[in-house]
Amino acid sequence: GTDPPDKKDMKPSTATNPENGLSQILRLVLQELNLFYSRDVNGVCLLYDLLHSPWLQALLKVYDCLQEFKEKKLVPATTHAQTLSYEALLSAHDTVAQKDFEPLLPPLPDNIPDSEEAMRIVCLVKNQQPLGATIKRHEMTGDILVARVIHGGLAERSGLLYAGDKLVEVNGVSVEGLDPEQVIHILAMSRGTIMFKVVPVSAPPVNSQKMVYVRAMTEYWPQEDPTIPCMDAGLPFQKGDILQIVDQNDALWWQARKISDLGTCAGLIPSNHLLKRKQREFWWSQPYQPHTHLKSTIYKEEFVGCDQKFFIAGFRRSMRLCRRKSHLRQQHAGVCSASGCLSASGAPYVEVVRYQRRPSDKHRLIVLVGPSGVGVNELRRQLIERNPSHFQSAVPHTTRSKKSYEMDGREYHYVSKETFESLMYGHRMLEYGEYKGHLYGTSVDSVQAVLDEGKICVMDLEPQGIQIARTHELKPYVIFIKPSNMSCMKQSRKNAKIITDYFVDMKFKDEDLQEMEDLAQKMETQFGQFFDHVIVNDNLQDACAQLLSAVQKAQEEPQWVPATWVSSDTES
Numbered sequence: 032g033t034d035p036p037d038k039k040d041m042k043p044s045t046a047t048n049p050e051n052g053l054s055q056i057l058r059l060v061l062q063e064l065n066l067f068y069s070r071d072v073n074g075v076c077l078l079y080d081l082l083h084s085p086w087l088q089a090l091l092k093v094y095d096c097l098q099e100f101k102e103k104k105l106v107p108a109t110t111h112a113q114t115l116s117y118e119a120l121l122s123a124h125d126t127v128a129q130k131d132f133e134p135l136l137p138p139l140p141d142n143i144p145d146s147e148e149a150m151r152i153v154c155l156v157k158n159q160q161p162l163g164a165t166i167k168r169h170e171m172t173g174d175i176l177v178a179r180v181i182h183g184g185l186a187e188r189s190g191l192l193y194a195g196d197k198l199v200e201v202n203g204v205s206v207e208g209l210d211p212e213q214v215i216h217i218l219a220m221s222r223g224t225i226m227f228k229v230v231p232v233s234a235p236p237v238n239s240q241k242m243v244y245v246r247a248m249t250e251y252w253p254q255e256d257p258t259i260p261c262m263d264a265g266l267p268f269q270k271g272d273i274l275q276i277v278d279q280n281d282a283l284w285w286q287a288r289k290i291s292d293l294g295t296c297a298g299l300i301p302s303n304h305l306l307k308r309k310q311r312e313f314w315w316s317q318p319y320q321p322h323t324h325l326k327s328t329i330y331k332e333e334f335v336g337c338d339q340k341f342f343i344a345g346f347r348r349s350m351r352l353c354r355r356k357s358h359l360r361q362q363h364a365g366v367c368s369a370s371g372c373l374s375a376s377g378a379p380y381v382e383v384v385r386y387q388r389r390p391s392d393k394h395r396l397i398v399l400v401g402p403s404g405v406g407v408n409e410l411r412r413q414l415i416e417r418n419p420s421h422f423q424s425a426v427p428h429t430t431r432s433k434k435s436y437e438m439d440g441r442e443y444h445y446v447s448k449e450t451f452e453s454l455m456y457g458h459r460m461l462e463y464g465e466y467k468g469h470l471y472g473t474s475v476d477s478v479q480a481v482l483d484e485g486k487i488c489v490m491d492l493e494p495q496g497i498q499i500a501r502t503h504e505l506k507p508y509v510i511f512i513k514p515s516n517m518s519c520m521k522q523s524r525k526n527a528k529i530i531t532d533y534f535v536d537m538k539f540k541d542e543d544l545q546e547m548e549d550l551a552q553k554m555e556t557q558f559g560q561f562f563d564h565v566i567v568n569d570n571l572q573d574a575c576a577q578l579l580s581a582v583q584k585a586q587e588e589p590q591w592v593p594a595t596w597v598s599s600d601t602e603s
């Protein structure tokens with residue numbers, strides 16, 4: 032026949048690629064044999080089958096691999112391994128591979144009753160984590176029942192314990208007549224394998240609900256809630272946390288995980304209904320505390336930013352003072368309850384979905400919120416200044432008359448009181464207030480006008496206005512500008528001046544900084560659930576860079592938004 036493949040072909044670089052070497056040769060031989068096979072040459076079929084056999088191919092691959100390692104100078108991992116040969120390694124591998132590492136379970140007890148099918152023996156191997164099930168005593172029968180099985184816990188993963196199963200024995204000890212605490216004690220004392228004898232619940236609960244994600248509009252601390260069925264199983268959360276609700280079977284206690292911690296076992300949280308009830312009870316239990324007036328004497332000058340045409344709108348002194356005044360009024364009136372502001376509907380949880388803005392969608396409104404003097408306007412100004420053709424403020428409305436140097440639609444939209452009020456009562460004003468006998472405010476339409484131009488509208492809003500802005504048409508992304516700690520603020524605001532009503536620039540006093548810190552804390556407590564992002568404004572440059580990056584992410588990356596914002600888009 033044909034010449035064997037020459038030596039050069041037979042010595043391919045096995046050291047670099049074990050796919051070559053002998054396997055390569057085998058492939059070549061097979062190719063050639065294929066020619067004979069089709070011509071039906073005697074004995075060729077036999078040889079063909081032999082060379083095709085999987086064991087020979089596998090053997091050759093092993094040989095190639097060994098050859099590759101033979102050429103390398105292998106360094107033993109430990110001194111003990113120095114004397115190991117390949118054979119010893121392979122034999123060790125085989126011994127380990129053949130071993131059964133499943134836990135050795137104790138034999139089933141002999142005294143299983145006749146009604147055997149009514150009992151289930153469940154063996155769980157306890158490790159560091161909790162068993163992930165809670166128990167309770169049946170009020171009438173006194174039976175110890177599995178109250179709930181926590182998602183992602185050991186019991187749930189075993190698939191052998193269900194809520195409603197009746198516990199008969201734990202590690203051979205009858206639980207009849209015992210308190211749940213005594214059973215817990217037995218469990219706590221047990222190590223390794225725990226054997227439960229249970230009477231299975233007749234119809235194990237099926238969780239047919241779809242998994243939902245919610246934003247917590249309030250905070251919850253299981254340690255402070257004496258009504259939680261099992262404190263250790265509770266999931267604490269803060270305002271604004273995104274939770275994955277995995278089980279809503281119980282009307283009072285749901286099971287949830289934080290999206291920042293999805294790998295863990297779920298925890299108990301009060302259901303929507305229960306949490307609402309708790310908040311009502313808390314609210315009524317609070318003694319009446321009139322809100323203290325926030326003394327704020329920092330007033331800014333009328334002509335700030337007047338010479339810089341692109342950010343004239345929304346930076347004017349009257350507008351800012353009016354905004355501040357309205358904030359003080361609302362604080363004084365106690366618009367938000369002591370238990371904190373919830374969503375517009377008062378729901379403690381709001382269903383959310385991931386929203387990714389498509390390039391054809393309008394930009395999301397960027398709302399900056401922060402205590403007076405923290406630098407909201409400074410940051411907004413710097414952002415717009417960076418790229419005025421991309422970022423813009425909304426032009427506010429006012430009922431005051433236009434000054435000679437002003438232009439309608441540039442500094443303000445100058446409108447009559449009637450027009451202003453019709454916008455107000457028609458819920459077209461995101462914020463409004465009165466200053467020196469005139470009305471000032473920013474309308475939804477002004478914001479829309481910026482968005483319609485394909486720009487990003489950046490506005491400064493008092494926190495009370497956030498809820499009004501939270502609509503599917505604006506899809507606001509709220510950034511909280513927060514002061515850093517007092518000592519840092521003293522340092523960073525050393526040369527900063529605040530413009531007062533008296534046309535004299537003044538340095539920040541310690542009281543101003545303290546007031547800012549207190550107000551920031553109040554804002555976070557009352558409105559933290561609405562904040563999509565928080566920036567600490569210590570170093571101005573850093574804060575500007577963070578703002579730019581947050582604004583870009585808000586527009587380009589998926590974000591959690593209320594589900595209604597997205598479903599309204601689909602419907603319209």
Ligand SMILES: Nc1ncnc2c1ncn2[C@@H]1O[C@H](COP(=O)(O)OP(=O)(O)OP(=O)(O)O)[C@@H](O)[C@H]1O
Pocket residue numbers: 329331351355401402403404405406407408409410523524527528529568569570571572574
């Ligand atoms: N990180 C910072 N470092 C130093 N100075 C700052 C910083 N941020 C802001 N400032 C200065 O602090 C002063 C107050 O800031 P700004 O006018 O932006 O306050 P504001 O939050 O808009 O308050 P208001 O509600 O009174 O309008 C300004 O002079 C500003 O330049």
